[in-house]
Amino acid sequence: xxxxxxxxxxxxxxxxxxxxxxxxxxxxxxxxxxxxxxxxxxxxxxxxxxxxxxxxxxxxxxxxxxxxxxxxxxxxxxxxxxxxxxxxxxxxxxxxxxxxxxxxxxxxxxxxxxxxxxxxxxxxxxxxxxxxxxxxxxxxxxxxxxxxxxxxxxxxxxxxxxxxxxxxxxxxxxxxxxxxxxxxxxxxxxxxxxxxxxxxxxxxxxxxxxxxxxxxxxxxxxxxxxxxxxxxxxxxxxxxxxxxxxxxxxxxxxxxxxxxxxxxxxxxxxxxxxxxxxxxxxxxxxxxxxxxxxxxxxxxxxxxxxxxxxxxxxxxxxxxxxxxxxxxxxxxxxxxxxxxxxxxxxxxxxxxxxxxxxxxxxxxxxxxxxxxx
Amino acid sequence: xxxxxxxxxxxxxxxxxxxxxxxxxxxxxxxxxxxxxxxxxxxxxxxxxxxxxxxxxxxxxxxxxxxxxxxxxxxxxxxxxxxxxxxxxxxxxxxxxxxxxxxxxxxxxxxxxxxxxxxxxxxxxxxxxxxxxxxxxxxxxxxxxxxxxxxxxxxxxxxxxxxxxxxxxxxxxxxxxxxxxxx
Amino acid sequence: xxxxxxxxxxxxxxxxxxxxxxxxxxxxxxxxxxxxxxxxxxxxxxxxxxxxxxxxxxxxxxxxxxxxxxxxxxxxxxxxxxxxxxxxxxxxxxxxxxxxxxxxxxxxxxxxxxxxxxxxxxxxxxxxxxxxxxxxxxxxxxxxxxxxxxxxxxxxxxxxxxxxxxxxxxxxxxxxxxxxxxxxxxxxxxxxxxxxxxxxxxxxxxxxxxxxxxxxxxxxxxxxxxxxxxxxxxxxxxxxxxxxxxxxxxxxxxxxxxxxxx
Numbered sequence: 001x002x003x004x005x006x007x008x009x010x011x012x013x014x015x016x017x018x019x020x021x022x023x024x025x026x027x028x029x030x031x032x033x034x035x036x037x038x039x040x041x042x043x044x045x046x047x048x049x050x051x052x053x054x055x056x057x058x059x060x061x062x063x064x065x066x067x068x069x070x071x072x073x074x075x076x077x078x079x080x081x082x083x084x085x086x087x088x089x090x091x092x093x094x095x096x097x098x099x100x101x102x103x104x105x106x107x108x109x110x111x112x113x114x115x116x117x118x119x120x121x122x123x124x125x126x127x128x129x130x131x132x133x134x135x136x137x138x139x140x141x142x143x144x145x146x147x148x149x150x151x152x153x154x155x156x157x158x159x160x161x162x163x164x165x166x167x168x169x170x171x172x173x174x175x176x177x178x179x180x181x182x183x184x185x186x187x188x189x190x191x192x193x194x195x196x197x198x199x200x201x202x203x204x205x206x207x208x209x210x211x212x213x214x215x216x217x218x219x220x221x222x223x224x225x226x227x228x229x230x231x232x233x234x235x236x237x238x239x240x241x242x243x244x245x246x247x248x249x250x251x252x253x254x255x256x257x258x259x260x261x262x263x264x265x266x267x268x269x270x271x272x273x274x275x276x277x278x279x280x281x282x283x284x285x286x287x288x289x290x291x292x293x294x295x296x297x298x299x300x301x302x303x304x305x306x307x308x309x310x311x312x313x314x315x316x317x318x319x320x321x322x323x324x325x326x327x328x329x330x331x332x333x334x335x336x337x338x339x340x341x342x343x344x345x346x347x348x349x350x351x352x353x354x355x356x357x358x359x360x361x362x363x364x365x366x367x368x369x370x371x372x373x
Numbered sequence: 374x375x376x377x378x379x380x381x382x383x384x385x386x387x388x389x390x391x392x393x394x395x396x397x398x399x400x401x402x403x404x405x406x407x408x409x410x411x412x413x414x415x416x417x418x419x420x421x422x423x424x425x426x427x428x429x430x431x432x433x434x435x436x437x438x439x440x441x442x443x444x445x446x447x448x449x450x451x452x453x454x455x456x457x458x459x460x461x462x463x464x465x466x467x468x469x470x471x472x473x474x475x476x477x478x479x480x481x482x483x484x485x486x487x488x489x490x491x492x493x494x495x496x497x498x499x500x501x502x503x504x505x506x507x508x509x510x511x512x513x514x515x516x517x518x519x520x521x522x523x524x525x526x527x528x529x530x531x532x533x534x535x536x537x538x539x540x541x542x543x544x545x546x547x548x549x550x551x552x553x554x555x556x
Numbered sequence: 557x558x559x560x561x562x563x564x565x566x567x568x569x570x571x572x573x574x575x576x577x578x579x580x581x582x583x584x585x586x587x588x589x590x591x592x593x594x595x596x597x598x599x600x601x602x603x604x605x606x607x608x609x610x611x612x613x614x615x616x617x618x619x620x621x622x623x624x625x626x627x628x629x630x631x632x633x634x635x636x637x638x639x640x641x642x643x644x645x646x647x648x649x650x651x652x653x654x655x656x657x658x659x660x661x662x663x664x665x666x667x668x669x670x671x672x673x674x675x676x677x678x679x680x681x682x683x684x685x686x687x688x689x690x691x692x693x694x695x696x697x698x699x700x701x702x703x704x705x706x707x708x709x710x711x712x713x714x715x716x717x718x719x720x721x722x723x724x725x726x727x728x729x730x731x732x733x734x735x736x737x738x739x740x741x742x743x744x745x746x747x748x749x750x751x752x753x754x755x756x757x758x759x760x761x762x763x764x765x766x767x768x769x770x771x772x773x774x775x776x777x778x779x780x781x782x783x784x785x786x787x788x789x790x791x792x793x794x795x796x797x798x799x800x801x802x803x804x805x806x807x808x809x810x811x812x813x814x815x816x817x818x
Contacts, residue, residue: 068632
């Protein structure tokens with residue numbers, strides 16, 4: 001068993017980065033995630049593992065530093081919160097277009113604009129639909145505990161390198177600021193130059209030896225036929241992720257009439273809502289998507305065969321609910337899909353979720369599934 | 374066993390660190406723990422509160438409306454959280470910062486003269502440990518051995534010389550807590 | 557004597573620059589980019605740096621720089637080359653990293669990144685091509701466009717009341733303690749090109765010696781954008797650009813020792 005600690009989600013992100021052999025972190029302060037860089041600077045990993053930590057002049061610079069490091073085959077990451085991620089959008093698109101692996105952490109806060117520093121889940125669309133320009137996808141992981149904040153750093157890098165694609169940990173201020181018991185991973189050494197050559201030598205800019213052709217990291221292609229072929233290749237990659245990398249968790253779904261779908265800190269709240277609802281005799285279950293892209297369509301289709309309704313519970317005005325509706329539609333079902341969520345930094349309570357469920361599905365609670373609406 | 378509690382008072386009273394020591398002591402007892410603070414501008418010079426959950430099983434929501442125990446250290450927090458204690462639950466408060474004492478009759482109420490005792494002990498900083506001791510007396514969910522280990526884990530090494538003083542304050546708190554009503 | 561008897565290594569007086577690819581360049585005849593590419597390629601070859609070099613190409617006319625030099629390259633987002641280079645030199649301190657940027661890329665959209673990379677004293681070489689215009693997008697005003705100069709977005713000539721003043725960004729860069737060698741050169745004559753090569757060589761040596769950022773501005777022509785003949789552009793540059801952007805070293809020092817002459 002690894003070392004047990006009581007840590008904040010933000011602190012754990014930093015510790016996990018050091019321990020998984022991350023080569024570089026580049027970031028810019030923004031609430032509620034500044035502890036990530038503060039923890040790294042206090043830990044001074046450059047003395048321990050050789051990891052580079054640099055406070056950049058802006059989020060724009062941070063993400064382009066990540067682009068540079070990733071282009072050289074290094075394990076690099078940045079973290080920010082919602083407005084900062086918007087600033088990074090161009091760079092993220094370049095990284096996806098150049099097929100580079102990296103980790104981006106979004107500790108979400110309420111928006112739009114400067115919004116609030118309180119937690120939110122309103123960047124779902126931005127995370128799972130691309131966020132920047134062009135047809136691309138990020139691998140998006142949504143931790144629901146401080147332990148998963150720890151575990152998903154290493155997992156993100158693993159997936160990012162497997163697919164040569166940027167990965168994002170989409171979390172929020174609540175998980176970032178919360179302390180929980182966490183079992184830290186053992187230290188993994190950083191990759192040596194030889195290991196990088198072995199893993200990424202065919203594409204990374206390591207300095208051109210006479211034994212190979214030059215490597216060029218670029219997303220530019222003026223020949224439309226090649227550019228279209230590149231896009232097809234990207235789409236194939238995303239399809240493969242949808243086949244192989246979907247992760248989710250089910251809680252009391254076996255006999256459930258109603259399925260709450262929630263991720264991240266909202267899913268924690270909804271777990272309690274399920275307990276409350278069941279104590280009132282309502283058969284409610286919880287589907288917690290762990291990967292937001294790829295989205296767990298198949299299990300939704302399967303659950304839709306029996307469920308009388310889905311309730312998407314997000315700290316937003318309703319974003320993931322659209323993906324649930326698509327999954328239900330594509331499964332040829334007419335199960336009703338509703339949304340409930342507080343915004344602006346307010347976190348819904350378990351009781352509010354149960355009330356919303358009873359209110360929004362009053363018809364189904366009384367009569368069952370309608371044939372048409 | 375699941376203990377869902379809130380500790381609420383002014384910033385500077387050691388609310389967050391009391392919660393942290395509690396949570397760490399829980400880990401020493403091999404339990405699941407969650408520590409969820411109020412954060413941001415509401416922390417600046419105003420009230421501070423932290424939700425701590427200690428449980429034998431996986432913890433669900435870190436955000437709660439109802440608590441098994443509330444430790445209340447100022448009037449604002451009394452106004453806000455007295456009503457959030459579950460019927461049959463526990464409310465512990467320091468009368469020093471509370472003008473209107475709790476009035477519910479369906480909960481256990483205890484009071485501790487924490488501020489006064491801390492001044493008598495010559496160190497206002499042990500205030501939160503006195504209150505913590507009183508809590509442990511009325512809700513004996515953690516052993517003193519594990520609390521000591523929790524202190525060691527949560528305090529930076531340079532403060533370890535203060536552990537005996539903290540333990541003394543905890544014991545003092547255990548001794549001086551007064552029962553107002555038990556249901 | 558036949559031709560094949562003449563082609564022997566001992567008779568070689570001039571050869572193709574090895575680091576330059578056979579790829580035909582897309583630059584207009586008369587453009588300074590080709591000359592600067594050649595100088596860089598010669599130096600990387602002569603100094604034996606091919607295996608250590610990572611170049612960062614900009615957005616602008618030199619966006620395809622990666623096609624012409626046989627080294628590893630990264631193509632940066634517009635203006636962000638210094639951030640890309642920062643990560644590379646921090647993560648790979650034994651490599652030689654340079655950025656190659658135009659005036660729009662470096663002095664306009666990327667003004668923050670270049671300032672901060674130079675201020676941190678990143679051990680990188682910056683090649684800054686200043687031709688006073690946006691060549692790639694069709695001849696719009698650049699921050700370095702001189703007063704009165706006609707561009708597609710200043711059809712009446714640059715009016716400082718409307719557009720502000722032409723930016724001497726190299727002078728600003730020289731003020732930053734992170735920079736070691738800051739110079740302004742040109743390549744419009746053979747002797748200017750030779751001098752420019754000597755400057756780039758010195759800049760590379762400084763970078764390899766970890767003395768801080770070295771910055772070489774090359775006052776350049778864009779005869780297409782300026783709507784002139786190549787020869788006319790050279791003359792116009794001498795008469796109008798160089799008086800405002802005088803050639804020569806602005807700073808020759810070591811990171812942290814601010815000996816700017818400005």
